[in-house]
Amino acid sequence: xxxxxxxxxxxxxxxxxxxxxxxxxxxxxxxxxxxxxxxxxxxxxxxxxxxxxxxxxxxxxxxxxxxxxxxxxxxxxxxxxxxxxxxxxxxxxxxxxxxxxxxxxxxxxxxxxxxxxxxxxxxxxxxxxxxxxxxxxxxxxxxxxxxxxxxxxxxxxxxxxxxxxxxxxxxxxxxxxxxxxxxxxxxxxxxxxxxxxxxxxxxxxxxxxxxxxxxxxxxxxxxxxxxxxxxxxxxxxxxxxxxx
Amino acid sequence: xxxxxxxxxxxxxxxxxxxxxxxxxxxxxxxxxxxxxxxxxxxxxxxxxxxxxxxxxxxxxxxxxxxxxxxxxxxxxxxxxxxxxxxxxxxxxxxxxxxxxxxxxxxxxxxxxxxxxxxxxxxxxxxxxxxxxxxxxxxxxxxxxxxxxxxxxxxxxxxxxxxxxxxxxxxxxxxxxxxxxxxxxxxxxxxxxxxxxxxxxxxxxxxxxxxxxxxxxxxxxxxxxxxxxxxxxxxxxxxxxxxxxxxxxxxxxxxxxxxxxxxxxxxxxxxxxxxxxxxxxxxxxxxxxxxxxxxx
Numbered sequence: 001x002x003x004x005x006x007x008x009x010x011x012x013x014x015x016x017x018x019x020x021x022x023x024x025x026x027x028x029x030x031x032x033x034x035x036x037x038x039x040x041x042x043x044x045x046x047x048x049x050x051x052x053x054x055x056x057x058x059x060x061x062x063x064x065x066x067x068x069x070x071x072x073x074x075x076x077x078x079x080x081x082x083x084x085x086x087x088x089x090x091x092x093x094x095x096x097x098x099x100x101x102x103x104x105x106x107x108x109x110x111x112x113x114x115x116x117x118x119x120x121x122x123x124x125x126x127x128x129x130x131x132x133x134x135x136x137x138x139x140x141x142x143x144x145x146x147x148x149x150x151x152x153x154x155x156x157x158x159x160x161x162x163x164x165x166x167x168x169x170x171x172x173x174x175x176x177x178x179x180x181x182x183x184x185x186x187x188x189x190x191x192x193x194x195x196x197x198x199x200x201x202x203x204x205x206x207x208x209x210x211x212x213x214x215x216x217x218x219x220x221x222x223x224x225x226x227x228x229x230x231x232x233x234x235x236x237x238x239x240x241x242x243x244x
Numbered sequence: 245x246x247x248x249x250x251x252x253x254x255x256x257x258x259x260x261x262x263x264x265x266x267x268x269x270x271x272x273x274x275x276x277x278x279x280x281x282x283x284x285x286x287x288x289x290x291x292x293x294x295x296x297x298x299x300x301x302x303x304x305x306x307x308x309x310x311x312x313x314x315x316x317x318x319x320x321x322x323x324x325x326x327x328x329x330x331x332x333x334x335x336x337x338x339x340x341x342x343x344x345x346x347x348x349x350x351x352x353x354x355x356x357x358x359x360x361x362x363x364x365x366x367x368x369x370x371x372x373x374x375x376x377x378x379x380x381x382x383x384x385x386x387x388x389x390x391x392x393x394x395x396x397x398x399x400x401x402x403x404x405x406x407x408x409x410x411x412x413x414x415x416x417x418x419x420x421x422x423x424x425x426x427x428x429x430x431x432x433x434x435x436x437x438x439x440x441x442x443x444x445x446x447x448x449x450x451x452x453x454x455x456x457x458x459x460x461x462x463x464x465x466x467x468x469x470x471x472x473x474x475x476x477x478x479x480x481x482x483x484x485x486x487x488x489x490x491x492x493x494x495x496x497x498x499x500x501x502x503x504x505x506x507x508x509x510x511x512x513x514x515x516x517x518x519x520x521x522x523x524x525x526x527x528x529x530x531x532x533x534x535x536x537x538x539x540x
Contacts, residue, residue: 020262059267
Protein backbone atom coordinates (compact mmCIF):
# COMPACT_ATOMS: atom_id res chain seq x y z
CA UNK A 1 0.00 0.00 0.00
CA UNK A 2 1.14 3.53 -0.66
CA UNK A 3 2.33 5.44 2.36
CA UNK A 4 1.72 8.73 0.58
CA UNK A 5 -0.63 9.59 -2.28
CA UNK A 6 -1.18 13.01 -3.83
CA UNK A 7 -4.12 13.52 -6.17
CA UNK A 8 -4.32 16.75 -8.18
CA UNK A 9 -2.76 18.96 -5.49
CA UNK A 10 -2.91 22.69 -6.19
CA UNK A 11 -1.35 25.51 -4.20
CA UNK A 12 -1.60 29.22 -4.90
CA UNK A 13 0.08 32.13 -3.16
CA UNK A 14 -2.09 35.00 -4.30
CA UNK A 15 -1.79 34.94 -8.09
CA UNK A 16 1.29 32.76 -7.99
CA UNK A 17 0.18 29.25 -8.98
CA UNK A 18 2.97 27.18 -7.39
CA UNK A 19 1.56 23.65 -7.55
CA UNK A 20 -0.60 22.94 -10.58
CA UNK A 21 -2.18 19.58 -9.96
CA UNK A 22 0.50 17.31 -8.52
CA UNK A 23 -0.11 13.54 -8.63
CA UNK A 24 2.44 11.45 -6.78
CA UNK A 25 2.67 8.35 -4.67
CA UNK A 26 5.32 6.89 -2.42
CA UNK A 27 5.20 3.19 -1.55
CA UNK A 28 6.33 1.64 1.71
CA UNK A 29 10.15 1.38 1.96
CA UNK A 30 10.46 3.48 -1.18
CA UNK A 31 12.81 6.45 -1.55
CA UNK A 32 11.46 9.11 -3.91
CA UNK A 33 13.73 12.00 -4.77
CA UNK A 34 12.28 15.27 -6.08
CA UNK A 35 14.57 17.33 -8.28
CA UNK A 36 13.97 20.56 -10.14
CA UNK A 37 15.05 24.19 -10.38
CA UNK A 38 14.54 26.65 -7.53
CA UNK A 39 10.95 27.84 -7.64
CA UNK A 40 9.66 24.67 -9.28
CA UNK A 41 7.59 23.93 -6.16
CA UNK A 42 9.73 21.31 -4.40
CA UNK A 43 9.66 22.96 -1.00
CA UNK A 44 6.01 23.93 -1.28
CA UNK A 45 5.21 20.32 -2.08
CA UNK A 46 6.99 19.21 1.11
CA UNK A 47 5.19 21.86 3.14
CA UNK A 48 1.75 20.86 1.90
CA UNK A 49 2.40 17.22 2.87
CA UNK A 50 3.35 18.29 6.40
CA UNK A 51 0.24 20.52 6.45
CA UNK A 52 2.33 23.64 6.95
CA UNK A 53 0.61 24.98 3.83
CA UNK A 54 -3.04 24.20 3.23
CA UNK A 55 -3.70 22.83 -0.26
CA UNK A 56 -6.07 24.82 -2.48
CA UNK A 57 -7.30 21.73 -4.26
CA UNK A 58 -6.74 18.01 -4.49
CA UNK A 59 -6.17 15.39 -1.83
CA UNK A 60 -3.25 14.01 0.13
CA UNK A 61 -3.54 10.54 1.67
CA UNK A 62 -1.18 9.30 4.39
CA UNK A 63 -1.42 5.50 4.61
CA UNK A 64 -4.90 5.81 3.16
CA UNK A 65 -6.16 8.59 5.50
CA UNK A 66 -7.24 11.83 3.83
CA UNK A 67 -5.09 14.37 5.68
CA UNK A 68 -6.52 17.29 3.69
CA UNK A 69 -9.96 16.74 5.22
CA UNK A 70 -10.86 19.90 7.21
CA UNK A 71 -11.92 17.73 10.17
CA UNK A 72 -8.50 16.13 10.52
CA UNK A 73 -6.35 16.83 13.62
CA UNK A 74 -3.28 18.54 12.18
CA UNK A 75 -1.03 17.74 15.15
CA UNK A 76 -1.86 14.03 14.96
CA UNK A 77 -0.95 13.97 11.25
CA UNK A 78 2.33 15.79 11.83
CA UNK A 79 3.22 13.35 14.62
CA UNK A 80 3.15 10.58 12.00
CA UNK A 81 5.57 12.38 9.65
CA UNK A 82 9.25 13.10 10.30
CA UNK A 83 10.71 16.27 8.80
CA UNK A 84 14.31 17.39 8.37
CA UNK A 85 14.90 21.00 7.34
CA UNK A 86 17.55 22.74 5.30
CA UNK A 87 18.71 24.79 8.30
CA UNK A 88 18.47 21.94 10.88
CA UNK A 89 16.20 23.99 13.18
CA UNK A 90 17.49 22.38 16.36
CA UNK A 91 16.30 24.12 19.54
CA UNK A 92 19.37 26.05 20.76
CA UNK A 93 18.24 26.09 24.40
CA UNK A 94 18.09 22.28 24.65
CA UNK A 95 20.85 19.69 24.79
CA UNK A 96 21.12 17.18 21.96
CA UNK A 97 19.39 14.47 24.00
CA UNK A 98 16.47 16.79 24.87
CA UNK A 99 16.11 17.93 21.25
CA UNK A 100 15.98 14.34 20.08
CA UNK A 101 13.57 13.01 22.70
CA UNK A 102 11.24 16.04 22.87
CA UNK A 103 8.50 14.68 20.60
CA UNK A 104 8.66 11.19 22.10
CA UNK A 105 8.26 12.55 25.63
CA UNK A 106 5.80 15.38 25.04
CA UNK A 107 3.72 14.17 22.08
CA UNK A 108 3.85 10.39 22.08
CA UNK A 109 3.97 9.97 25.86
CA UNK A 110 7.01 7.70 25.83
CA UNK A 111 8.56 7.40 29.32
CA UNK A 112 11.65 9.60 29.53
CA UNK A 113 14.07 6.73 30.25
CA UNK A 114 12.76 4.64 27.34
CA UNK A 115 13.06 7.62 24.95
CA UNK A 116 16.52 8.35 26.27
CA UNK A 117 17.78 4.79 25.81
CA UNK A 118 16.51 4.71 22.27
CA UNK A 119 17.95 8.14 21.50
CA UNK A 120 21.37 7.31 22.91
CA UNK A 121 21.38 4.08 20.91
CA UNK A 122 20.65 5.88 17.66
CA UNK A 123 23.07 8.73 18.37
CA UNK A 124 25.86 6.24 19.11
CA UNK A 125 25.06 4.29 15.98
CA UNK A 126 25.43 7.42 13.88
CA UNK A 127 28.70 8.51 15.51
CA UNK A 128 27.19 11.13 17.81
CA UNK A 129 27.64 9.24 21.09
CA UNK A 130 30.05 11.89 22.42
CA UNK A 131 27.59 14.72 21.79
CA UNK A 132 24.57 13.48 23.75
CA UNK A 133 24.86 16.09 26.51
CA UNK A 134 26.14 18.97 24.35
CA UNK A 135 24.20 22.00 23.21
CA UNK A 136 23.69 22.38 19.42
CA UNK A 137 26.05 25.38 19.13
CA UNK A 138 28.94 23.09 20.07
CA UNK A 139 28.31 20.90 17.02
CA UNK A 140 29.43 21.26 13.39
CA UNK A 141 26.79 21.73 10.71
CA UNK A 142 27.01 18.11 9.65
CA UNK A 143 26.66 16.91 13.23
CA UNK A 144 23.70 19.23 13.79
CA UNK A 145 21.97 17.91 10.71
CA UNK A 146 22.57 14.31 11.78
CA UNK A 147 21.06 15.14 15.18
CA UNK A 148 18.10 16.69 13.36
CA UNK A 149 17.63 13.48 11.40
CA UNK A 150 17.75 11.39 14.58
CA UNK A 151 15.15 13.77 16.06
CA UNK A 152 12.92 13.15 13.06
CA UNK A 153 13.21 9.34 13.09
CA UNK A 154 13.12 8.69 16.84
CA UNK A 155 9.33 8.23 16.91
CA UNK A 156 9.33 5.87 13.90
CA UNK A 157 7.36 8.10 11.52
CA UNK A 158 5.49 6.49 8.64
CA UNK A 159 7.09 8.94 6.24
CA UNK A 160 10.27 10.99 6.34
CA UNK A 161 10.42 14.33 4.50
CA UNK A 162 13.91 15.65 3.77
CA UNK A 163 13.91 19.16 2.31
CA UNK A 164 17.31 20.02 0.78
CA UNK A 165 19.03 18.80 3.92
CA UNK A 166 22.55 19.32 2.59
CA UNK A 167 22.08 22.73 0.95
CA UNK A 168 23.27 24.70 3.98
CA UNK A 169 26.28 22.48 4.63
CA UNK A 170 29.95 22.86 3.89
CA UNK A 171 30.82 20.48 0.99
CA UNK A 172 33.15 18.61 3.35
CA UNK A 173 30.25 17.78 5.66
CA UNK A 174 27.71 16.70 3.05
CA UNK A 175 29.04 13.15 2.91
CA UNK A 176 28.43 12.27 6.56
CA UNK A 177 24.78 13.35 6.30
CA UNK A 178 24.20 11.49 3.06
CA UNK A 179 25.77 8.32 4.54
CA UNK A 180 23.19 8.51 7.31
CA UNK A 181 20.38 8.76 4.76
CA UNK A 182 21.78 5.68 3.01
CA UNK A 183 21.65 3.82 6.35
CA UNK A 184 18.02 4.83 6.75
CA UNK A 185 17.23 3.53 3.29
CA UNK A 186 18.92 0.23 4.14
CA UNK A 187 16.68 -0.03 7.22
CA UNK A 188 13.62 0.40 5.03
CA UNK A 189 12.53 3.96 5.86
CA UNK A 190 9.98 5.51 3.52
CA UNK A 191 11.37 8.82 2.33
CA UNK A 192 10.47 11.74 0.12
CA UNK A 193 13.39 14.08 -0.37
CA UNK A 194 14.17 17.21 -2.33
CA UNK A 195 17.82 17.71 -3.20
CA UNK A 196 20.34 19.31 -5.54
CA UNK A 197 22.87 16.51 -4.99
CA UNK A 198 22.39 14.68 -8.30
CA UNK A 199 24.93 11.93 -7.78
CA UNK A 200 23.39 11.13 -4.44
CA UNK A 201 19.88 11.22 -5.91
CA UNK A 202 21.03 8.78 -8.54
CA UNK A 203 22.51 6.33 -6.04
CA UNK A 204 19.84 6.39 -3.35
CA UNK A 205 16.56 6.95 -5.20
CA UNK A 206 14.12 4.23 -6.20
CA UNK A 207 12.32 6.82 -8.25
CA UNK A 208 13.13 10.35 -9.39
CA UNK A 209 10.48 13.04 -9.85
CA UNK A 210 11.46 16.02 -11.99
CA UNK A 211 9.34 19.03 -10.99
CA UNK A 212 8.86 21.71 -13.62
CA UNK A 213 6.33 24.53 -13.67
CA UNK A 214 4.54 23.30 -10.58
CA UNK A 215 3.98 19.75 -11.78
CA UNK A 216 5.93 16.48 -11.93
CA UNK A 217 6.99 16.66 -15.58
CA UNK A 218 8.90 13.42 -15.67
CA UNK A 219 8.93 10.47 -13.28
CA UNK A 220 11.11 7.39 -13.54
CA UNK A 221 13.97 5.32 -12.21
CA UNK A 222 17.32 7.10 -11.86
CA UNK A 223 18.51 5.18 -14.96
CA UNK A 224 15.60 6.54 -17.03
CA UNK A 225 15.81 10.14 -15.79
CA UNK A 226 19.59 10.53 -15.86
CA UNK A 227 20.33 8.12 -18.69
CA UNK A 228 17.52 8.84 -21.09
CA UNK A 229 15.43 11.90 -20.15
CA UNK A 230 12.34 12.24 -22.37
CA UNK A 231 11.52 15.96 -22.01
CA UNK A 232 13.72 18.76 -23.32
CA UNK A 233 13.17 20.62 -20.00
CA UNK A 234 14.57 17.65 -18.07
CA UNK A 235 17.59 17.45 -20.38
CA UNK A 236 18.22 21.16 -20.02
CA UNK A 237 17.95 21.05 -16.23
CA UNK A 238 20.33 18.10 -15.94
CA UNK A 239 22.80 19.70 -18.32
CA UNK A 240 22.82 22.92 -16.30
CA UNK A 241 23.15 21.29 -12.91
CA UNK A 242 25.85 18.75 -13.84
CA UNK A 243 28.09 21.15 -15.80
CA UNK A 244 28.44 23.82 -13.16
CA UNK B 245 -14.94 7.74 -7.79
CA UNK B 246 -16.21 11.14 -8.87
CA UNK B 247 -13.46 12.82 -6.83
CA UNK B 248 -10.77 11.15 -8.89
CA UNK B 249 -12.48 12.26 -12.08
CA UNK B 250 -12.66 15.81 -10.83
CA UNK B 251 -8.99 15.69 -9.86
CA UNK B 252 -7.99 14.46 -13.27
CA UNK B 253 -10.06 17.13 -14.98
CA UNK B 254 -8.45 19.74 -12.73
CA UNK B 255 -4.97 18.60 -13.65
CA UNK B 256 -5.65 18.56 -17.37
CA UNK B 257 -6.46 22.23 -17.88
CA UNK B 258 -4.33 23.53 -15.02
CA UNK B 259 -2.15 25.71 -17.19
CA UNK B 260 -5.21 27.60 -18.38
CA UNK B 261 -7.82 28.88 -15.95
CA UNK B 262 -7.90 26.69 -12.87
CA UNK B 263 -11.30 26.03 -11.35
CA UNK B 264 -11.65 24.53 -7.88
CA UNK B 265 -12.87 20.94 -7.99
CA UNK B 266 -16.10 19.76 -6.38
CA UNK B 267 -13.98 18.29 -3.57
CA UNK B 268 -12.31 21.61 -2.85
CA UNK B 269 -15.63 23.48 -2.96
CA UNK B 270 -17.06 20.98 -0.49
CA UNK B 271 -14.03 21.50 1.77
CA UNK B 272 -14.40 25.27 1.64
CA UNK B 273 -18.05 24.90 2.57
CA UNK B 274 -17.11 22.73 5.55
CA UNK B 275 -14.55 25.30 6.73
CA UNK B 276 -17.06 28.11 6.30
CA UNK B 277 -19.62 26.19 8.33
CA UNK B 278 -17.05 25.53 11.06
CA UNK B 279 -16.06 29.20 11.25
CA UNK B 280 -19.72 30.28 11.28
CA UNK B 281 -20.27 27.92 14.20
CA UNK B 282 -17.27 29.40 16.05
CA UNK B 283 -18.66 32.91 15.57
CA UNK B 284 -22.05 31.81 16.87
CA UNK B 285 -20.52 30.19 19.95
CA UNK B 286 -18.45 33.32 20.62
CA UNK B 287 -21.55 35.47 20.27
CA UNK B 288 -23.66 33.37 22.63
CA UNK B 289 -20.93 33.15 25.26
CA UNK B 290 -20.30 36.93 25.07
CA UNK B 291 -23.97 37.76 25.50
CA UNK B 292 -24.29 35.31 28.39
CA UNK B 293 -21.19 36.73 30.06
CA UNK B 294 -22.40 40.32 29.67
CA UNK B 295 -25.83 39.40 31.01
CA UNK B 296 -24.37 37.76 34.12
CA UNK B 297 -21.94 40.62 34.77
CA UNK B 298 -24.69 43.21 34.23
CA UNK B 299 -27.11 41.38 36.49
CA UNK B 300 -24.50 41.11 39.27
CA UNK B 301 -23.87 44.87 39.18
CA UNK B 302 -27.47 46.03 38.73
CA UNK B 303 -28.83 43.75 41.45
CA UNK B 304 -26.29 44.81 44.06
CA UNK B 305 -27.93 46.72 46.93
CA UNK B 306 -25.90 49.93 46.48
CA UNK B 307 -26.24 50.25 42.70
CA UNK B 308 -28.67 53.19 42.84
CA UNK B 309 -26.22 55.25 44.89
CA UNK B 310 -23.24 54.25 42.78
CA UNK B 311 -25.07 55.18 39.61
CA UNK B 312 -25.92 58.55 41.12
CA UNK B 313 -22.34 59.21 42.25
CA UNK B 314 -20.36 57.90 39.23
CA UNK B 315 -22.64 57.75 36.21
CA UNK B 316 -24.77 60.86 36.50
CA UNK B 317 -25.62 62.08 32.97
CA UNK B 318 -26.41 65.62 34.12
CA UNK B 319 -23.04 66.08 35.83
CA UNK B 320 -21.27 64.43 32.89
CA UNK B 321 -22.83 66.87 30.44
CA UNK B 322 -22.01 69.91 32.57
CA UNK B 323 -18.38 68.96 33.24
CA UNK B 324 -17.57 67.70 29.74
CA UNK B 325 -16.48 71.02 28.08
CA UNK B 326 -14.01 71.87 30.86
CA UNK B 327 -12.54 68.37 30.86
CA UNK B 328 -12.18 68.38 27.09
CA UNK B 329 -10.38 71.73 27.36
CA UNK B 330 -8.09 70.14 29.93
CA UNK B 331 -7.44 67.20 27.63
CA UNK B 332 -6.18 69.62 24.99
CA UNK B 333 -3.42 70.58 27.42
CA UNK B 334 -2.60 66.86 27.88
CA UNK B 335 -2.38 66.47 24.11
CA UNK B 336 0.00 69.41 23.77
CA UNK B 337 2.18 68.11 26.60
CA UNK B 338 2.15 64.68 24.97
CA UNK B 339 3.18 66.15 21.61
CA UNK B 340 6.20 68.02 22.92
CA UNK B 341 7.20 65.28 25.37
CA UNK B 342 7.16 62.71 22.52
CA UNK B 343 9.56 64.79 20.43
CA UNK B 344 11.83 65.45 23.41
CA UNK B 345 11.81 61.78 24.43
CA UNK B 346 12.74 60.68 20.89
CA UNK B 347 15.76 63.00 20.86
CA UNK B 348 16.99 62.40 24.42
CA UNK B 349 16.44 58.64 24.30
CA UNK B 350 18.33 58.26 21.01
CA UNK B 351 21.24 60.26 22.44
CA UNK B 352 21.27 58.14 25.59
CA UNK B 353 21.15 54.89 23.61
CA UNK B 354 24.02 56.00 21.38
CA UNK B 355 26.01 57.16 24.41
CA UNK B 356 25.60 53.77 26.04
CA UNK B 357 26.72 52.02 22.87
CA UNK B 358 29.97 54.01 22.51
CA UNK B 359 33.07 51.83 22.66
CA UNK B 360 36.54 52.78 23.84
CA UNK B 361 37.95 54.10 27.13
CA UNK B 362 37.73 57.80 26.10
CA UNK B 363 33.96 57.61 26.21
CA UNK B 364 33.78 56.14 29.69
CA UNK B 365 32.36 59.31 31.34
CA UNK B 366 29.54 59.59 28.77
CA UNK B 367 28.80 55.89 29.00
CA UNK B 368 28.73 56.03 32.80
CA UNK B 369 26.50 59.11 32.70
CA UNK B 370 24.01 57.45 30.38
CA UNK B 371 24.02 54.26 32.43
CA UNK B 372 23.51 56.17 35.67
CA UNK B 373 20.73 58.21 34.12
CA UNK B 374 18.75 55.22 32.89
CA UNK B 375 19.28 53.38 36.19
CA UNK B 376 18.08 56.38 38.19
CA UNK B 377 15.05 57.41 36.16
CA UNK B 378 13.76 53.92 35.56
CA UNK B 379 13.76 53.41 39.31
CA UNK B 380 12.14 56.71 40.32
CA UNK B 381 8.32 56.84 40.43
CA UNK B 382 6.99 59.34 37.87
CA UNK B 383 5.06 61.14 40.58
CA UNK B 384 8.20 61.84 42.62
CA UNK B 385 10.05 63.11 39.54
CA UNK B 386 7.13 65.44 38.81
CA UNK B 387 7.21 66.80 42.36
CA UNK B 388 10.96 67.31 42.32
CA UNK B 389 10.93 69.03 38.91
CA UNK B 390 7.67 70.90 39.43
CA UNK B 391 8.53 72.36 42.83
CA UNK B 392 12.32 72.16 42.76
CA UNK B 393 13.14 74.02 39.55
CA UNK B 394 10.90 77.04 40.29
CA UNK B 395 12.51 77.32 43.72
CA UNK B 396 15.91 77.75 42.05
CA UNK B 397 14.73 80.97 40.43
CA UNK B 398 11.67 82.45 42.17
CA UNK B 399 11.64 85.56 39.92
CA UNK B 400 10.91 83.83 36.60
CA UNK B 401 7.97 81.48 36.87
CA UNK B 402 8.02 78.70 34.30
CA UNK B 403 4.57 77.39 33.44
CA UNK B 404 3.65 74.15 35.20
CA UNK B 405 2.78 72.57 31.84
CA UNK B 406 6.38 73.04 30.70
CA UNK B 407 7.72 71.64 33.98
CA UNK B 408 5.37 68.70 33.65
CA UNK B 409 6.60 68.06 30.12
CA UNK B 410 10.20 68.07 31.40
CA UNK B 411 9.33 65.62 34.18
CA UNK B 412 7.58 63.21 31.82
CA UNK B 413 10.45 63.49 29.34
CA UNK B 414 13.04 62.70 32.01
CA UNK B 415 11.24 59.49 33.00
CA UNK B 416 10.27 58.21 29.60
CA UNK B 417 13.65 58.95 27.96
CA UNK B 418 15.19 56.39 30.30
CA UNK B 419 12.71 53.68 29.31
CA UNK B 420 12.81 54.42 25.59
CA UNK B 421 16.64 54.59 25.62
CA UNK B 422 16.77 51.06 27.03
CA UNK B 423 14.33 49.80 24.40
CA UNK B 424 16.42 51.39 21.64
CA UNK B 425 19.64 49.98 23.05
CA UNK B 426 18.15 46.50 23.20
CA UNK B 427 17.13 46.93 19.56
CA UNK B 428 20.61 48.07 18.54
CA UNK B 429 22.16 45.08 20.26
CA UNK B 430 19.71 42.77 18.51
CA UNK B 431 21.04 43.81 15.10
CA UNK B 432 23.38 41.02 14.10
CA UNK B 433 27.09 41.87 14.53
CA UNK B 434 27.72 40.81 10.92
CA UNK B 435 25.78 43.91 9.86
CA UNK B 436 28.28 46.15 11.66
CA UNK B 437 31.18 44.20 10.21
CA UNK B 438 29.75 44.58 6.70
CA UNK B 439 29.24 48.31 7.18
CA UNK B 440 32.73 48.87 8.63
CA UNK B 441 34.26 46.83 5.78
CA UNK B 442 32.71 49.29 3.35
CA UNK B 443 34.70 52.02 5.14
CA UNK B 444 31.79 53.58 7.06
CA UNK B 445 32.82 55.14 10.37
CA UNK B 446 31.38 53.98 13.68
CA UNK B 447 28.96 56.93 13.69
CA UNK B 448 27.84 56.38 10.11
CA UNK B 449 27.46 52.67 10.74
CA UNK B 450 25.14 53.44 13.63
CA UNK B 451 23.16 56.07 11.74
CA UNK B 452 22.82 54.37 8.35
CA UNK B 453 22.85 50.66 9.16
CA UNK B 454 22.25 49.82 12.82
CA UNK B 455 19.62 52.32 13.99
CA UNK B 456 17.23 51.86 11.02
CA UNK B 457 17.20 48.09 11.59
CA UNK B 458 17.00 48.50 15.38
CA UNK B 459 13.97 50.79 15.06
CA UNK B 460 12.15 48.25 12.96
CA UNK B 461 12.74 45.59 15.60
CA UNK B 462 11.50 47.71 18.51
CA UNK B 463 8.51 49.47 16.91
CA UNK B 464 5.91 47.50 18.92
CA UNK B 465 7.78 48.11 22.19
CA UNK B 466 8.09 51.85 21.40
CA UNK B 467 4.43 52.14 20.55
CA UNK B 468 3.61 50.45 23.83
CA UNK B 469 5.69 53.05 25.69
CA UNK B 470 3.86 55.78 23.78
CA UNK B 471 0.48 54.42 24.86
CA UNK B 472 1.73 54.32 28.43
CA UNK B 473 2.90 57.94 28.16
CA UNK B 474 -0.47 58.99 26.78
CA UNK B 475 -2.09 58.25 30.10
CA UNK B 476 0.82 59.32 32.30
CA UNK B 477 0.56 62.89 31.00
CA UNK B 478 -2.53 62.97 33.24
CA UNK B 479 -0.15 63.00 36.22
CA UNK B 480 0.90 66.61 35.56
CA UNK B 481 -2.33 67.56 37.34
CA UNK B 482 -0.45 67.13 40.63
CA UNK B 483 1.55 70.26 39.76
CA UNK B 484 -1.65 72.30 39.46
CA UNK B 485 -1.79 72.35 35.65
CA UNK B 486 -5.44 72.40 34.63
CA UNK B 487 -5.44 69.30 32.45
CA UNK B 488 -8.28 66.80 32.03
CA UNK B 489 -7.68 65.13 35.40
CA UNK B 490 -7.44 68.49 37.22
CA UNK B 491 -10.57 69.78 35.47
CA UNK B 492 -12.40 66.64 36.59
CA UNK B 493 -11.14 67.19 40.14
CA UNK B 494 -12.43 70.75 40.15
CA UNK B 495 -15.81 69.67 38.83
CA UNK B 496 -15.99 66.91 41.43
CA UNK B 497 -15.19 69.33 44.23
CA UNK B 498 -18.05 71.63 43.23
CA UNK B 499 -20.70 68.94 42.63
CA UNK B 500 -19.73 66.29 45.22
CA UNK B 501 -20.09 63.79 42.40
CA UNK B 502 -17.42 61.51 40.91
CA UNK B 503 -18.86 61.40 37.40
CA UNK B 504 -16.28 63.92 36.02
CA UNK B 505 -13.49 61.42 36.81
CA UNK B 506 -15.30 58.78 34.82
CA UNK B 507 -15.67 61.25 31.94
CA UNK B 508 -11.95 62.11 32.05
CA UNK B 509 -11.08 58.41 32.20
CA UNK B 510 -13.21 57.62 29.15
CA UNK B 511 -11.61 60.51 27.26
CA UNK B 512 -8.13 59.15 28.00
CA UNK B 513 -9.19 55.70 26.82
CA UNK B 514 -10.68 57.20 23.66
CA UNK B 515 -7.41 59.08 23.05
CA UNK B 516 -5.23 55.99 23.39
CA UNK B 517 -7.56 53.58 21.59
CA UNK B 518 -6.39 54.33 18.00
CA UNK B 519 -2.76 53.93 19.05
CA UNK B 520 -3.46 50.65 20.85
CA UNK B 521 -5.21 49.21 17.80
CA UNK B 522 -2.41 50.45 15.54
CA UNK B 523 0.19 48.78 17.79
CA UNK B 524 -1.66 45.47 17.57
CA UNK B 525 -1.93 45.83 13.81
CA UNK B 526 1.77 46.60 13.36
CA UNK B 527 2.82 43.74 15.65
CA UNK B 528 0.59 41.29 13.80
CA UNK B 529 1.93 42.42 10.44
CA UNK B 530 5.54 42.04 11.58
CA UNK B 531 4.84 38.58 13.01
CA UNK B 532 3.27 37.58 9.71
CA UNK B 533 6.24 38.81 7.72
CA UNK B 534 8.70 36.93 9.90
CA UNK B 535 6.81 33.66 9.75
CA UNK B 536 7.20 33.33 5.96
CA UNK B 537 3.66 32.07 5.55
CA UNK B 538 2.39 28.70 6.63
CA UNK B 539 -0.24 27.72 9.19
CA UNK B 540 1.74 26.66 12.24
